[in-house]
Structures are given as C-alpha cells and as structure tokens.
Amino acid sequence: MGEGDAGSGGSGATAAGAALRSGDEHAFAELTDRHRRELQVHCYRMLGSFDDAEDLVQETFLRAWRSRESFQGRSTVRAWLYRIATNACLDFLDRRQRQPGPLVAPRSSRVPGPGRASLPQAEIPWLQPYPDRLLDPPAPPDVEPDAALVAKETIELAFLAAIQHLPPRQRAVLILRDVLGWPAADTATLLDGTVAAVNSALQRARATLRQRLPQRRTEWPAATDPSAEERAVLQRYVTATESADLTALAALLREDARFTMPPEPTWYEGRDAIIECWAPALIGPTAWKDWCHVPTRANRQPAVACYVRGPGRPRYHALGLDVLRIEAGEVVEVTAFPPRVFPAFGLPMTR
Template identity: 85%
Template sequence: MGDAVREGDAQAFAELTDRHRRELQVHCYRMLGSFDDAEDLVQETFLRAWRRRETFQGRSTVRAWLYRIATNACLDFLDRRHRQPRPLVVPTVSRAAKPGRTSLPQVEVPWLQPYPDRLLDPAAPSDGEPDTALVAKETIELAFLAAIQHLPSRQRAVLILRDVLGWPAADTAALLDGTVAAVNSALQRARATLRQHLPRRRMEWSTTTDPSHEERAVLQRYVEATERGDLTALAALLSEDARFTMPPEPTWYEGRAAIVECWAPALVGPAGGKDWCHVPIRANRQPAVAGYVREPGRARYRALGLDVLRIEGGEIVEVTAFPPRVFAAFGLPLTR
C-alpha cells in the first residue's frame, strides 16, 4: 500500500482507496438492500481500513482487501440487526391464482430502498486494477435485492461474491475465513433458496444496462395515464397478475383490478382533482418515475412517491412505490 499510507498519510490513503468507493457502495447495497445503510457501511469500511492500514501486506490487491473489510462490516451490521422479511398484510386479491402457477411467498422487506442508476456507472476499478463489468440489471434489480434478503448473511455474502462478482471459491473462502468446501456448500443452499423467491420468469430477463425502447414507451404511457387520471389506460398497461407494493408499508395488491381500485381514490375519487407532475428516472436498472402532486389552490408541487416498474412483454408486472424520503438519493427536491 505504500510506506506513506502506513505512516499515516491521509491524502495518500484517500487517493489509493477512493477509486473503489462506488463499487463498494454497490456491494454493501446488495448485502443490505438499503441505500442509506449502504452509504453508512461504506463510510465504516473506509474508517476500518484506515485504522487497520498496517494489516495490508500486499499479498492481495487493495480492492480485494477493501472488499474483505466491507463484507465483514456488513456481516457485523446484519448480526446486530437480525433483520428478517415478514409476512404481508392479507391483500385484496382480484383473481384466483392460475392453475399450475406457484405464487411467490407473500412477504415484505421493509428496509428495501431503490438505488439511483446515476451512481451505477462507473462502479468499477481502474488504473491497473482488473476490469469489472458494468452493473447488470439482473444483479441489481429490486426483485433480486428483495430475494437475497431471505438468505442468511454468510450465504448472502457467498452468493454475491461467487455468482455476482465472479470470485473464485478459494478467494471467497479466504475473505470469509472459511474453507472451499464450506463456500461451495453455502453457495448451493443459497441458490436453492433464491429460486424460491425470484419471479418465475426472472431468468429470462435481459442482462443489459440500458432501458429498452419498450420500457421507455411503457413508462411514458404510465406517466401520461396517471397525469390524466385515466384508470382505463392504467389498467391496460398492467398485466393480469401485476403486483403493487409500498415498502415499508406492510400492504400489497395483486391483480389488475385490485391495483386500479387502490389507485382510484388518489386519481379520480374525493382526493382526486389534483395536478400531477412526473419526472422519469432510472433506479436499479429499471424504469422509474418520481411523482409530484399539486393540491387545488396550491402554488407548488409536493413529492408524493417514487414508482419503480418491472416490465415484461410490454406490460407492467410489478410496481414498487417508495415514500418521498428516498428522493434525496436521486438528487430530487421535495417540492417543485
């Protein structure tokens, strides 16, 4: 790492480690599912690294050394919090499950938060470090983040290091102070659990990072229908078995009719008649929109929520709505 760093040169330490900040934040976010917690744990990682700078002996890269510290910081955090996904409130269901279709477990991850796409590129090392692929959709989308929260913390770490980051089993075992056999066993268990919590068509999703023309078109129609208060147009955009969730609220709606019924009061009911404004954004490699509303007689729009859409075959199959407190991460104001 250099004598200057070991002797306490803070500027040299920052120059050497800051280049990895983005990818370490993504790593912590995958481990924790929370943008706010990931930011805190990155700061904890660099604080631990500074305090333990003498422990870097040069047998691995600085990047691998920092990943070890970040992973263990996340494991310590998870050991303290004991977070577990919890059952959702019984929803209003507009249809019976289709024969032969296995529904996903109806649970919520109340700490789940979206991640701004603007922070995903670049999230890779440079200046002589091994190249890291751009953060692909399948490794950062909300459905994947929610699914891995069901894994025990060490299994989660193994799955991320092995299947997402592509680390060899030996390197993963060294990072976790375990054996290759234990890592391979944990990986198999993690994969089996993950399959139970991912949407049925998840393995067919694109691994690209850019929004498709189809996604952009559907998002635009979603915005226009919402601003018009057009429930018929919104219903036409939703798949028959679409799902709507609102973390951290323990409520969900499944099915086109149930979702439209939930949305109706805000658009055309007694609380309707509002003036809507939407800002298209990207979150977790998915189309998203920040919604603002202006009450009658008011001069300014206020933030209402941020919707992240999952789109398959030209239909919206899932809408995850987050409260205004996530706007800051996207550089969005609370009023317009």
C-alpha cells in the same frame, strides 16, 4: 474477523502496502477512494438499503484507516477493502437481526396463469431503491474492467428482495461467488472459512433463490440501458396517471401484476385489485387532480418520481417514487417508495 490481507498481490500490492502503512492521508485516499462506488454497491446488495450502504461504506473506510498497518501487500487493495466491507456488513446484520416478515394482503384479484405462480410474500421494510446515476462506473475500469458496469439481474429489486431471505454469510458467499465472480478459495479466505464450507453455503443460497425469484426471471433482458419498449410503457404510465385514465392504466398492467409499498406491510396482487387501490387518488372527491412526473431510473429499471399539487397550492410536493418492472410491454410489478428516497436520486422535494 480480522482485517488483514491474504492472497497473492504482486509487486504493485507491495508498493500499495508501503504507501498505506506510511500514514499519509493523501496516499490512503488515492488508493482507496477509487473503490468507493463499487463498495457502496456491494454493501447495498448485502443490506438492501441505500442509506445503510452509505453508512457502511463510511465504516469500511474508517476501519481501513485504523487497520492500515495490517495491509502487507499479500492481496490487492480492492480485495482488502472488500474483506473489510463484507465484515462490516456482517457485523451490522449480526447486530440488527433483520428478518423478512409476513405481508398482509388486503385484496387479491389475481387469476393464476401458466407459469405465473405467486411468489412467497414477505415484508422487507428496509428495502430501498438504488439510483442508476450512481451505478456507472462503480469500479475503476483500469483495475477491474468486468466490474465497470452493474448487470441488471444483479441489482434489480426482485433480486435484492430475494437475497434478503438468505442468512448473512450465505448472502455474502452468493454475492462474492455468483455476482462478483470470486473464486471459492478467495471467498473462503475473505470469510475466514474453508472452500468446502463456501461451496456448501453457495448451494444452499442458490436453492433459496430459486424459490424466491420470479419463475421467468431467466427470460428478462440483461441490458443496462432502458429499452425503447420500457421508455414507451413508462410514458404511457405517466400520461394515464396525469389524465386519471384508469382504463389506460388497467391496459398497461398484466393480469397478475403486483403493487407493493415498502416499508408498508401491504401488497396488492392482480390488475383489478391494483386499480381499485389507485382509483381514490385519481378520481372522486379525494383525488389528487394536479400531477407532475419526472422519469428516472432505479436498479436498472424504469422509474418515475410522482409529485402532486393541491388546490390553490403554488408548488408540487413529492409523493413517491414508482419503480416499474416491465415484461413484453406490460407492467408486471410496481414498487412505490416514500418521498424520503428523493434526495438520493437528486430529486427536489418540491417543484
């Protein structure tokens, strides 16, 4: 796909085009850098990986600089950059050919309940969390007021995992149409396709999402800030872990809760199975006796950075980042990421 612009841009876009084509690096940076945050979120949704999204944003700006003379002002700079970023992500996905694989469940104690059917499970080893501190504001509010905040339902881990099952072009169509609210005609122009093809891809993508997302997702709160209930549950989770109180941890988990550890292809489903998995780390001869937790936020969800200190050790060392999904005061899912994600959250590896 080409990197030229198309659509209606107006006199402001024409002036921006002249500034971009001038080759003035300062003018180029002034016009493009203000969109960096929102483009990183866009690439993250496309790829599901924070690290890859950072790389693809850099690739986007490199491509934009190289093709700056193609910008004629027929669209906004923002739309032009989205076209380049989307194409860069599609090229990346075409090279990598990523496909979710089957998970291996070592233990399940889930007792099915009304409306709580198990989700189809898949391994998504590239899935990484996104720090909330980088989400606000992802776009310059004077340009796109409706993009100044990232809604929880479009960035949460369940949504990110679900859209990884979509073919890349369907994923791009769904993000542009349903997440960013682009018209079908503008989406077709960006993807060098037709409105009919875009509408067809969107229908198929929505059908796949209905199968992959939790059944009760429409009941989740859409607020971007943590609720008092979420903060309270997170504190109870921290207190129970630090005191090795398995009974208190079990009381926090919903009966059909799930525990996953990307990139490991294992998952635990059901309160009893999860507690059995966690027990050796909390009690007994192999337990980590000295814990330290730092609350944070990831993907508009409560999270906690876990550190442990071994006997006689002077410092705590990073163990992992737990991201919690909480419904009605219960923990329904814990996604534990390895400590290599800590730098993105501004977290030290030792304390």
